[in-house]
Amino acid sequence: MNSNWTEQDIPDQHGRVAIVTGANTGLGFETARILAARGAAVVLAVRNLEKGRQAASRMTGEVTVQPLDLTSLESIRSAAADLxxxxxxxxLLINNAGVMYTPRQTTADGFELQFxxxxxxxxxxxxxxxxRLLPVPGSRVVTxxxxxxxxxxAIHFDDLQWEHSYSRMAAYGQAKLANLMFTYELQRRLTTHGTTVAVAAHPGVSNTELVRNTPTALRLPVTWLAPLLTQTAEMGALPTLRAATDPAVAGGQxxxxxxxxxIRGYPKPxxxxxxxxxxAVQQRLWTISEELTGVTFxxxxxxxVTHRP
Incomplete structure (x- = not known):
């Protein structure tokens, strides 16, 4: 397996349709930009339509913009209908958008913002x-x-929405753990349904706008040490791009x-x-997620499965 995998290793993407959430800036922008440059028809699914159009204007290839506000189930349903x-x-569906370390806020549907x-x-x-993905050979969901x-x-089933107490770091940890548990459970359910696979990725520590809500005590040291502790958004996007395009990728990786x-470096499993x-926690989270969103797969x-005693 290539130990120094770069965007030059991405196979030709002509004929493929890729939807990238949060693609107007940072990691999502780089992911979408590179996929479009390699020939994919890319949809930038973004909350701010004007910023999305500005981002699309800086890309080459077939790029369109779709309004999507992940903090609103109404917007998600509307965007899905359009798509x-x-x-x-x-x-390719690349679930990239996210928020990090925000003060406690709720979505339009009353969910804690990060979760x-x-x-x-x-x-x-x-x-x-x-x-729309299941019949397509080689299709992938990358989260x-x-x-x-x-x-x-941890997944705090007794207080999923952090109504009794709130830690922005613990809430972020719960949300990112949920992303992985979703991927693994989705892959397990996909195994008998065609060739679609679910894969996860992480960018290491990348220099993007995502850290804007980091507490000041943490933000200042990170800023000072950024050259040593972070990598560019272009490098940070490579794990996602590899998960999305490398023919050797297996579901659940x-x-x-x-x-x-x-922290940084070329992407690998x-x-x-x-x-x-x-x-057992994956399955419990899945069931609750269906109940909260009203969406079934x-x-x-x-x-x-059940927990062992």
Whole structure:
């Protein structure tokens, strides 16, 4: 397997349709830009339409813009309807958009903002679009997680929306852990449904706007040490791009930077936390996510498991 995988290793993408959420800036922009340059028809699914159009103007290739606000189930359903009407087939759904370390806020539907945006919004969008991917050979759902899935991370079923207490870092950890658990459970359910696979990726520590809500005590050291601790958005996008395009990728894999601590470097398969592989929690999270979003998937459920005593 190529240890220094770059965008030059991406196979030709002509004839493929790729939807990238949060594609007007940062990692999403670079992911969409490179896919379009390699020939894919790319849809920038973004909350701010004007910023999306500005981003599209800086790309080459076939690029369109779709309004999508992941903090609103109404917007997600509307966007999915538009995308289904415009695209009878979808090859790549890249769940990239996210928020990080925000003060406690709620979405239009009353979900805690980080959990609602990063997990529930993408869960709903994927479920509403999945039947456009299932018949397509080689189609993939790529969901962007984070090394933050290890930091104070658990799925707090007793307080999923952080109504009783709130830690912005723990809430982010929960959301990013949920991204991985969603990927693993989705892959398990996809195994008997054609060739679509679910894959996860993380960008390491990339210099993007995502850190704008980092607490000041953490933001200042990161700013000072940025040349040592971060990589560019172009490099940070490579794990997602590899997960989306490398023919050797297998469903249920997780890609991240190959350098020390997975902070930066060329993308390779990496391991996620033991907690992320708890199948009983994955299935419980899936069921609750269906209940909260009202979205069910056109897939057979995986065999139920229970915690060992």
């Amino acid at each position: 289904r009407a415009a695209h009878p087939r979808i090859d 609602g945006t990063n997990h529930l919004g993408h869960f709903a969008l994927t479920g509403l679009l999945l039947d 962007v997680s984070s090394t933050g899935h290890r930091i104070r991370a 997780y890609y991240g930077p190959g350098g020390r601590g997975e 990496v391991a996620s936390s033991p907690d992320s592989h708890d199948r 056109p897939l057979s459920p995986a065999p139920a």
